[in-house]
Amino acid sequence: MLALTELTVSHFRSHLRAELHLDGRPVAIHGNNGAGKTNILEAVSLFSPGRGLRRARAAGMARRPENLGWKLKGVLQTPDQSYEIETWSEEGAARQVRIDNKASNQIALGQICRVVWLVAGDGPLVG
Numbered sequence: 001m002l003a004l005t006e007l008t009v010s011h012f013r014s015h016l017r018a019e020l021h022l023d024g025r026p027v028a029i030h031g032n033n034g035a036g037k038t039n040i041l042e043a044v045s046l047f048s049p050g051r052g053l054r055r056a057r058a059a060g061m062a063r064r065p066e067n068l069g070w071k072l073k074g075v076l077q078t079p080d081q082s083y084e085i086e087t088w089s090e091e092g093a094a095r096q097v098r099i100d101n102k103a104s105n106q107i108a109l110g111q112i113c114r115v116v117w118l119v120a121g122d123g124p125l126v127g
């Protein structure tokens with residue numbers, strides 16, 4: 001099993017800073033329309049390679065109006081090991097990846113966390 005047990009979201013979409021401390025059990029996120037639920041799922045989706053569940057450009061995910069770039073940190077637990085993952089984008093640049101405090105890349109991320117996201121286009125499933 002694969003679990004994201006710590007998540008810190010900084011300057012990402014509507015979230016200035018959000019911290020989630022999880023224990024590997026399933027998670028349900030609830031809140032009003034526009035509260036930032038899908039933004040959190042999008043952040044989670046960036047712990048695997050690619051452009052995330054909205055297929056957005058890195059620059060578009062920076063919190064407005066600051067547009068300073070964004071950063072996500074998380075701990076990914078696999079059955080064998082736990083990894084500290086950081087991924088961020090600086091002011092419009094492509095996103096970068098660090099794994100266990102070492103410069104890394106999305107290929108390495110894909111070796112830890114491969115996820116297929118099944119989402120509907122613009123419908124309520126994605127919100």
Ligand SMILES: Nc1ncnc2c1ncn2[C@@H]1O[C@H](COP(=O)(O)OP(=O)(O)OP(=O)(O)O)[C@@H](O)[C@H]1O
Binds near residue numbers: 035039040060061
């Ligand atoms: N780059 C950004 N900077 C600041 N705010 C943003 C950015 N991108 C999206 N938002 C804001 O995030 C909010 C939408 O968040 P999100 O899609 O996560 O909501 P939700 O909780 O999933 O809502 P729903 O229940 O309607 O699906 C909107 O208010 C939108 O303006």
Ligand SMILES: [Mg+2]
Binds near residue numbers: 037038039126127
């Ligand atoms: Mg939503």
